[in-house]
Amino acid sequence: MMHGLEGLEPVSRETAAGAIASQIRERVKDGTFSPGERLGESSLASQLEVSRGPVREALQRLVQEGLLVYRRNRGVFVVSLDEEDIVDVYLARRAIEREAAKVVIRRGEAEPFDRLEECVEGMLEAAESGEWPRIADCDLCFHEHLVRASQSKRLRKMFDTLLVETRMCLSALEFAYPVHQRLATEHRSILQSMRRGDETKALGLLEAHLRDAMNDLTGKSDREP
Incomplete structure (x- = not known):
């Protein structure tokens, strides 16, 4: 009988979404992405040469962190601090x-x-x-x-x-x-x-x-x- 853990395989320490989130986070930090700027999934995926899935996940992580904000029917934007x-x-x-x-x-x-x-x-x-x-x-x-x-x-x-x-x-x-x-x-x-x-x-x-x-x-x- 196989133990539950035996079927697991090693994975990369940092997923694609994590790597993308790190890059975006640094560009928000250094001002490359300015407050109020819209970040589009398609353009980011094209630039990073990845599918839109991990980009979407990365953006969701940064929304949870409070660095980005989601506006319904408009997209995701860099937060502007009031x-x-x-x-x-x-x-x-x-x-x-x-x-x-x-x-x-x-x-x-x-x-x-x-x-x-x-x-x-x-x-x-x-x-x-x-x-x-x-x-x-x-x-x-x-x-x-x-x-x-x-x-x-x-x-x-x-x-x-x-x-x-x-x-x-x-x-x-x-x-x-x-x-x-x-x-x-x-x-x-x-x-x-x-x-x-x-x-x-x-x-x-x-x-x-x-x-x-x-x-x-x-x-x-x-x-x-």
Whole structure:
């Protein structure tokens, strides 16, 4: 008698739908597919040289993630984040990053701090030459490494979609930071407090940084140039 598992055969670790979803996700993240843009199954299938089935499945996955939205009789579009969405994204980010920072500070291991320092240094170098895309990348690098350093699989999973949504907003922040070094300085201050083990100070700076970014994006900022 054959055991139920014996009839199964190995499959690729990433299905066609998963690979397609990854490509689309990256292009939403980097702005190649802009907010409000319609993504057609036929054109995507033709470009990717696949059938429409896996494309449809990939689009459905991204709709579930909140990166795309389905409009009846119109198709699938890249989501456009309104003020309520932005506030919600940063509310979730503050909750996740606050807990991650606590874990990293209390462990006190040097390696996470060193990796965060690399992100800050990259931000400072990019600020000197006015390279906003690289500044934004280093900004996200800092926050991603912070959450990853917590070693919590669930915090990381929750943070992944928030990262993509945040990247969709970051182009607007360029104008909120006329002095780009300010952004790097904010991150350096957070990191210095973390290195010292000053949890209260670090968490306060982190929350203020995320709150100010949210206010800048929603037009409620009162920061001075």
